[in-house]
Amino acid sequence: MGKRSIVPYGPQHPVLPEPIHLDLVLEDEKVLAAIPSIGFIHRGLESLTSKKDFNEMVYVAERICGICSFMHGMGYCMAVEDIMNVEVPRRADYLRTIWAEMSRLHSHLLWLGLLADGFGFESLFMHSWRLRENILDMFEASTGGRVIFSVNTIGGVLKDMPNDMLKEFVKKLDEMEKEIRETTSIFLNDYTVKSRLVDVGILTGEDAIRRGAVGPMMRASGINVDMRKNGYAAYNDIDFDVITSNNCDSYARCEVRIGEIFQSIDIIRQCVAKIPDTEINTKVTGMPNGESIIRVEQPRGEAFYHVRANGTKFLDRFRVRTPTFANIPALTQTLQGCQYGDVPLLVLTIDPCISCTER
Amino acid sequence: MSTIHKSPWLLHYDGSSCNGCDIEVLACTTPVYDVERFGVINTGNPMHADIFLITGGINSQNEAVVKQIYEQMPQPKVVIAVGTCACTGGIFKECYNIKGGADTVIPVDIYVPGCAARPESIIDGVVKGIALFKEKAAALKASENAN
Ligand code: SF4
Numbered sequence: 438m439g440k441r442s443i444v445p446y447g448p449q450h451p452v453l454p455e456p457i458h459l460d461l462v463l464e465d466e467k468v469l470a471a472i473p474s475i476g477f478i479h480r481g482l483e484s485l486t487s488k489k490d491f492n493e494m495v496y497v498a499e500r501i502c503g504i505c506s507f508m509h510g511m512g513y514c515m516a517v518e519d520i521m522n523v524e525v526p527r528r529a530d531y532l533r534t535i536w537a538e539m540s541r542l543h544s545h546l547l548w549l550g551l552l553a554d555g556f557g558f559e560s561l562f563m564h565s566w567r568l569r570e571n572i573l574d575m576f577e578a579s580t581g582g583r584v585i586f587s588v589n590t591i592g593g594v595l596k597d598m599p600n601d602m603l604k605e606f607v608k609k610l611d612e613m614e615k616e617i618r619e620t621t622s623i624f625l626n627d628y629t630v631k632s633r634l635v636d637v638g639i640l641t642g643e644d645a646i647r648r649g650a651v652g653p654m655m656r657a658s659g660i661n662v663d664m665r666k667n668g669y670a671a672y673n674d675i676d677f678d679v680i681t682s683n684n685c686d687s688y689a690r691c692e693v694r695i696g697e698i699f700q701s702i703d704i705i706r707q708c709v710a711k712i713p714d715t716e717i718n719t720k721v722t723g724m725p726n727g728e729s730i731i732r733v734e735q736p737r738g739e740a741f742y743h744v745r746a747n748g749t750k751f752l753d754r755f756r757v758r759t760p761t762f763a764n765i766p767a768l769t770q771t772l773q774g775c776q777y778g779d780v781p782l783l784v785l786t787i788d789p790c791i792s793c794t795e796r
Numbered sequence: 797m798s799t800i801h802k803s804p805w806l807l808h809y810d811g812s813s814c815n816g817c818d819i820e821v822l823a824c825t826t827p828v829y830d831v832e833r834f835g836v837i838n839t840g841n842p843m844h845a846d847i848f849l850i851t852g853g854i855n856s857q858n859e860a861v862v863k864q865i866y867e868q869m870p871q872p873k874v875v876i877a878v879g880t881c882a883c884t885g886g887i888f889k890e891c892y893n894i895k896g897g898a899d900t901v902i903p904v905d906i907y908v909p910g911c912a913a914r915p916e917s918i919i920d921g922v923v924k925g926i927a928l929f930k931e932k933a934a935a936l937k938a939s940e941n942a943n
Contacts, residue, residue: 448861450840455810455818456858477858478812481891488890500887503816503912547819550826566826573823584816584912792815 441469446780448477453784455791463777471772471780473765479795483755490750491517491725495589501757502793503584504547505735507540509793510589512733513755515669516744517591519729521721527671528715529593534671535603535708536580536588538701543572544736545694545701546617548788549624552691555785556633564620571613575606593718603709610702621695634688638771638783641685650767651760652738653697654787656681657689664734675707687786694788697736724748735760737788759793803835804874804929806922807845809865811898812888813852816912817879821849824922829915831922842868847925848875849918853885854900855893866902872932874925876906879913886911 442463448456456477462470485497498513499506511533518525550565573583579598580586588596598606624630640650645658655662656679663679665672680696682689725746733740738760745754764787771783806825810818824831825838839845842865854862866875877898880886885896898904905928908921 449809449865455815456861477861478810478852479855479857479893480812480853480888481893482888484892485890497887500814500816503814503819506816563826566823567828570828583914584820790815792813
């Protein structure tokens with residue numbers, strides 16, 4: 438038996454844009470166990486409910502995470518709307534769906550870039566991020582912001598996208614699709630890239646369930662779960678299949694996310710074809726009173742929102758369970774028995790978003 | 797020294813940001829914005845870094861980490877606080893775990909406001925940082941010669 442040593446990994450680490458700390462128990466080059474410790478970005482965001490009223494909380498919810506900012510705002514609004522029995526106009530539902538899918542697109546492209554950087558393929562990283570900028574341009578054209586949009590409000594959305602603009606977006610996406618296919622084919626077919634991904638970090642379907650994984654982690658282990666199938670916003674009008682893979686390794690996770698990029702483009706196309714011309718928000722009066730739970734499928738998996746209101750403008754409780762938090766137990770599983778050199782890659786394959794985990 | 801100030805290296809650390817400013821900092825180093833055209837390279841090692849970009853406010857757990865990174869950087873060094881959070885604590889100022897902006901633990905030279913800070917303003921901050929870096933390097937050299 439080799440000598441055991443403990444190597445600290447993080448919080449400041451070149452491949453991690455965000456701080457997470459792992460204590461890696463090594464025997465030679467092999468990782469025996471990984472002990473995560475979190476809390477470097479903990480702000481105490483949920484406690485702001487006692488200082489900001491429920492309308493202002495929309496903007497706080499958006500700042501849980503800058504990558505899925507739109508979806509956090511949407512999840513929170515949906516929970517409050519549910520408590521107040523507000524019927525959101527159909528066009529707002531569609532607009533939310535379009536923006537949500539655009540968020541997924543840019544998030545997955547971002548992840549592909551970081552993954553490429555993680556295994557040292559610098560130019561692929563740059564290409565993925567170059568493609569991502571096109572989506573951010575669309576966000577900027579439609580909302581005015583690149584990462585934080587503030588377009589959600591309780592009762593709908595604040596900005597409309599004119600139909601011409603939507604058509605223009607679809608045209609742009611059509612053009613981009615070719616380029617994305619070219620770039621992503623490197624992830625899927627390149628010999629060197631494959632040698633880093635295939636059979637690395639196996640998470641079997643059973644383990645995924647036992648460890649409570651969510652999102653692409655779960656789907657890459659062959660389990661069919663996708664909150665979008667619950668039909669919130671406009672998803673009940675949209676025709677799509679949940680993308681899964683049975684390989685259970687890092688390659689499968691990459692495959693699932695790449696599949697979802699094209700799926701998102703397709704969902705946006707369907708939305709634009711079907712979007713009705715109605716109002717974009719309804720006027721909401723009164724104070725919320727009651728409790729609600731909402732689940733939203735974010736790029737990283739299922740996010741869960743719990744809101745409890747007491748009839749005043751300040752909420753009693755706002756609680757979020759974010760996908761990365763749910764995926765950390767799965768991460769420690771995949772790290773067990775892996776090579777030390779694969780650690781950065783495996784940390785990246787759960788698509789970690791630490792700021793939403795710790796809030 | 798003369799070659800060093802033409803190409804300072806960046807180090808980025810996420811204090812307790814929401815990620816918004818973080819990815820904008822990263823976006824600066826990728827095509828479209830590309831700060832590398834100013835000779836700047838993004839590094840992961842504090843000991844190689846000249847300019848420290850910090851996003852997000854300071855909380856009780858990352859305080860020591862930020863201080864340590866700052867101390868590990870060689871002289872001269874420039875600190876840029878990116879985003880409203882790093883400048884003042886921003887929207888999270890009233891949270892129980894936020895002590896305030898980055899300047900509560902380390903001296904900050906340049907403040908880049910915005911929520912999220914736009915890549916254009918981050919680049920502007922970095923370019924100003926390069927100028928400041930040159931000044932600091934000259935001052936350091938002068939004091940070394942004096943001794
Ligand atoms: S300034 Fe805004 S975008 Fe930047 S980290 Fe703070 S909350 Fe996020």
